[in-house]
Amino acid sequence: MKHFGIKLFTIAFVAVLFFQVGCKEEEKPSLPTVSTSQVLNIEEQVAQAGGIVLDNGGAPIINRGVCWSTMENPTIADYDGITNDGSGLGEYSSAITNLLANTKYYVRAYATNSVGTAYGDTVSFITLPAAPLVPDNHHMLLGNPSSATADEVNENDYLMEKNQFHLSYNNTTRSANWVSWHLNTSYLGSADRQDDFRTDYSLPSDWYRVSETSYRYSGFDRGHLCPSADRTLTISDNSATFVMTNMMPQAPNNNRYTWAHLEGYCRDLAKSGNELFIIAGPHGKGGSGSNGYAETIDNENIVVPSVTWKVIVVIEDGDNDLARITKNTRIIAVIMPNTQECSSKKWYEYRVSVDDIEDLTGFDFLSNVSTSIQEVVEAGVDNVPI
Ligand code: MN
Ligand code: MN
Numbered sequence: 001m002k003h004f005g006i007k008l009f010t011i012a013f014v015a016v017l018f019f020q021v022g023c024k025e026e027e028k029p030s031l032p033t034v035s036t037s038q039v040l041n042i043e044e045q046v047a048q049a050g051g052i053v054l055d056n057g058g059a060p061i062i063n064r065g066v067c068w069s070t071m072e073n074p075t076i077a078d079y080d081g082i083t084n085d086g087s088g089l090g091e092y093s094s095a096i097t098n099l100l101a102n103t104k105y106y107v108r109a110y111a112t113n114s115v116g117t118a119y120g121d122t123v124s125f126i127t128l129p130a131a132p133l134v135p136d137n138h139h140m141l142l143g144n145p146s147s148a149t150a151d152e153v154n155e156n157d158y159l160m161e162k163n164q165f166h167l168s169y170n171n172t173t174r175s176a177n178w179v180s181w182h183l184n185t186s187y188l189g190s191a192d193r194q195d196d197f198r199t200d201y202s203l204p205s206d207w208y209r210v211s212e213t214s215y216r217y218s219g220f221d222r223g224h225l226c227p228s229a230d231r232t233l234t235i236s237d238n239s240a241t242f243v244m245t246n247m248m249p250q251a252p253n254n255n256r257y258t259w260a261h262l263e264g265y266c267r268d269l270a271k272s273g274n275e276l277f278i279i280a281g282p283h284g285k286g287g288s289g290s291n292g293y294a295e296t297i298d299n300e301n302i303v304v305p306s307v308t309w310k311v312i313v314v315i316e317d318g319d320n321d322l323a324r325i326t327k328n329t330r331i332i333a334v335i336m337p338n339t340q341e342c343s344s345k346k347w348y349e350y351r352v353s354v355d356d357i358e359d360l361t362g363f364d365f366l367s368n369v370s371t372s373i374q375e376v377v378e379a380g381v382d383n384v385p386i
Contacts, residue, residue, distance in 0.1 A: 029058030034111040036066070036120030037093070044101040044128045050085070050093035051109025051120050059113040061087045066094040068107040076110055076117055101130035134368060136321045139166040139181045142277050142313060143367030146177055152204045160202065164240040165226040171207050173303035175248045178281035178363065179225035183270050184317050189233035197222055200243035210244040214298040219291030223250025223308075225280050227263045248282040249297055249304045251289045253343035258336055259308060262347040265386070266312060275317040280310040283361055287338030309335045309357050311365050325369050327376040330384065333357055348386040354378035 033055040041048040049066045065083035067074040076082060083094040099105060105127065109120035134141050139161075148159035148168035155171040165181035197212040215222050225246050231237040250259065266276055284306030286295045294304050312332040315324050334350040335357060336342050354365050355378045366374050 027058070029113065029115055031115050031118040032057040032059075032061055032111040032113050034064065034109050034118050034120045036107065036109040036123050037091070039096075039107060039123055039125040042125050042127060044130055045097065045099045047096045047099065047105075047125060047127070048093060049096050049107045049109075049123070050091065051111070052091045053089045053111045056089055056111075057113050057115060057118070059115060061089065061111050061113055063087065063112040063117075064092060064110065066096070066107050066109050068096055068105050070100075070103060070105060072106050073119075073122055074106055074108055075119070076112070080105070099127045101127050103127050134322065136319055137182050137184070137186075137275070141182065141321055141368065142180070142279065142311075142365060143369075144168075145180075145279060145361075145363035145365050145367070148177070155204075155207065158203075160200075160245060162240060164231050164237055165246065167225070167245060169203065169245050171203075173282070173305075174208060174210050174298075174301055175282050175303065175305070176225055176245060177361075178279050179246060180277075180279045181226045181230065182275065182277055183230050183266060184275035185270055187231055187233055187237070188267070188270070191232045191235045191238045193228050194235060194239040194242060196239050197242045197244065197247070200245040202243075203245065208301055210247070210298070210302060212244065214244070214302060215247075215249055217291075218249060218294065218297035219252075219289030220249035220287070220294070220297060220304060221252050221255040221289075222247045223255040223259070226278075229263065229267065248308065249287070249289070249302060249338075250282075250308060251287055251338050251340050251342060253340040254308060254336055254338055257343035258345070258347045258350070259342075262310065262332075262334060265347070269314055270317075273317055274314050275321065276315075277313040277321075278310065279365060280308070281361070282338070283307050283309055284338075288340060290340065305338050307335050307360075308338055309333070309360070311354055311357060313366070322368060325366070325373065325377075327373055329373075329377055330382060331377050331380070332382045335360065346386070351382050353381050 034051050034053050037050040039047050039049045065085040067079040067082040069080045085092040085094050106122050106124050108122050146157050148157045150159040158169040160167050167179040168177040170177050199209045199211045228241045231241050282305030286306050287304045314330040333354045335352050336350045
């Protein structure tokens with residue numbers, strides 16, 4: 001009996017053991033365990049995230065990755081972006097893409113098995129601020145007033161980007177529509193005026209080419225748009241201003257007095273700690289030079305403008321130029337008649353608003369500046385006593 005008792009006990013013990021093992025095998029799987037890794041290599045639009053699947057919860061991991069959003073606690077059903085980085089246990093890395101610059105994001109690792117999806121902790125990060133639209137001191141920092149392109153088909157709004165200035169050329173008027181350049185003391189040195197007026201051979205070869213003699217005996221000066229005296233650091237910089245694409249037929253009294261005095265005033269501003277973004281051009285048809293009125297010169301090949309205009313944005317010399325243009329930034333804008341009578345008034349008596357020049361030319365100045373700032377600064381007329 002005693003012996004039988006021991007036998008029974010042994011059978012019962014083994015049965016319980018089997019039952020327990022069997023029970024463990026039939027235990028229902030649970031959600032996996034996953035943790036979110038640190039976010040690395042954060043840039044403007046991309047970053048690197050990832051996770052670690054620590055436990056599969058008793059069922060194979062069928063999907064894993066990260067999901068992210070500008071809202072907290074993104075899920076695989078509600079996200080700005082999601083990755084799928086394979087299956088199984090262990091560590092994985094995830095490429096986060098298509099982010100907005102300077103924006104706070106929340107990212108979570110996830111892992112899915114047959115039970116469902118589990119998440120790691122939320123990790124937040126902020127993307128880098130966007131690089132400025134154009135670099136500091138760029139000749140076209142303010143924008144491209146006519147949306148000029150360097151496409152020969154666009155022959156009346158043909159973009160030419162030179163080291164010393166940028167311009168839009170018009171193959172009908174045979175002058176620039178506008179020339180745009182940056183000015184501070186970094187462009188000023190001791191190079192002499194080169195006076196080497198010449199054809200701009202960088203124009204498409206089948207276009208009419210204005211030469212150094214095209215204005216001869218016309219009664220109009222070969223008037224610089226970007227001034228020779230704004231580019232005196234090196235001989236080649238100064239020489240670069242003497243291409244005929246930087247010239248307009250300018251009444252001598254406009255060129256040599258009124259216009260020249262404004263150019264000198266700009267250089268004085270630069271020498272007193274400012275940097276300037278300047279855009280200038282001719283407009284209209286028909287001016288009067290030293291031989292009287294003319295609408296064209298050079299056998300009708302070159303149009304004589306009726307006015308000359310200029311927009312000058314003045315900020316303290318420094319970095320982050322575009323961001324420093326505010327509703328209080330000083331802007332000088334002028335429209336001057338292309339006549340000998342021009343010099344009967346001072347340059348500052350020709351001050352107008354930028355809006356006036358936009359209305360006249362159809363160009364959009366300061367298009368790289370926010371419209372709310374443009375609205376204010378373009379409507380005002382500079383009234384600083386000169
Ligand atoms: Mn600057
Ligand atoms: Mn504008």
